[in-house]
Amino acid sequence: MSVQPYIPSGGLTGKLVRMNARLRARRPMTFALDRPIISITFDDFPRSAVTHGRAALSNRGWLGTWYAASGFTAGDTHHGAMMTCDDIRTLAEAGHEIACHTHSHTDSARTPVEALLADIDRNADALHQAAPALKLENYAFPFGEASPASKTALQARFSTLRGVRPGVNRTGDDLNLLKAVGIDGGQDGLDRVLDWIGDAQRKPGWLILYAHDIQDSPTDWGCTPREFEMVLEAVARSAADVLTVRDAVKAIGA
Numbered sequence: 038m039s040v041q042p043y044i045p046s047g048g049l050t051g052k053l054v055r056m057n058a059r060l061r062a063r064r065p066m067t068f069a070l071d072r073p074i075i076s077i078t079f080d081d082f083p084r085s086a087v088t089h090g091r092a093a094l095s096n097r098g099w100l101g102t103w104y105a106a107s108g109f110t111a112g113d114t115h116h117g118a119m120m121t122c123d124d125i126r127t128l129a130e131a132g133h134e135i136a137c138h139t140h141s142h143t144d145s146a147r148t149p150v151e152a153l154l155a156d157i158d159r160n161a162d163a164l165h166q167a168a169p170a171l172k173l174e175n176y177a178f179p180f181g182e183a184s185p186a187s188k189t190a191l192q193a194r195f196s197t198l199r200g201v202r203p204g205v206n207r208t209g210d211d212l213n214l215l216k217a218v219g220i221d222g223g224q225d226g227l228d229r230v231l232d233w234i235g236d237a238q239r240k241p242g243w244l245i246l247y248a249h250d251i252q253d254s255p256t257d258w259g260c261t262p263r264e265f266e267m268v269l270e271a272v273a274r275s276a277a278d279v280l281t282v283r284d285a286v287k288a289i290g291a
């Protein structure tokens with residue numbers, strides 16, 4: 038049984054909330070690269086991403102970062118069947134980075150910080166039960182929705198906090214709200230991803246991509262296995278270093 042997706046506040050209110058979150062509680066980074074870094078990440082995440090994403094990355098000898106929301110474990114959402122404890126364990130054992138979302142996929146712009154922290158603790162506990170040796174070093178805000186208070190509260194706990202505002206991360210950009218580009222939106226979305234890869238190549242920076250479901254009939258937030266492969270093909274052509282978020286943080290010396 039699928040559930041309807043939650044949509045964060047839109048309109049002017051949503052825009053102002055997002056702008057306020059963007060401009061405050063920043064942790065700007067400084068780095069220079071000779072060639073781009075690209076991180077391929079997965080949010081939530083559906084089983085279809087594990088099946089297709091893991092295989093496609095491993096064909097190229099690459100590792101990904103998987104932002105897990107434990108409340109979805111073995112469940113079913115609008116993305117389809119979701120990851121299992123076994124997926125968490127086997128991904129971690131294969132060297133992929135398991136990173137932190139929240140247990141309940143919380144909208145941080147609308148949740149008091151104490152409740153957000155409790156939900157992150159619950160997520161971390163559940164993920165550690167699946168894979169006891171996990172170190173959760175990086176975090177993604179569900180829906181990309183942040184607040185200055187949540188950025189401040191989480192910056193001591195995680196190396197980076199990721200949003201969903203598209204762009205390439207460069208000097209001056211915010212470790213507390215990393216830019217990231219969704220692999221979604223059909224042909225137009227694919228074209229945008231390819232443009233951002235070109236942008237990261239022309240002026241080397243750190244590009245983070247994120248995927249949700251990867252299936253033949255994807256949701257608005259997903260892509261097909263063929264589209265995913267076309268993205269990886271472009272990443273390979275860019276001669277970027279393909280690194281997990283954890284390894285990218287080390288590479289830029291953040």
Ligand SMILES: [Zn+2]
Nearest residue numbers: 080081179180
């Ligand atoms: Zn998410």
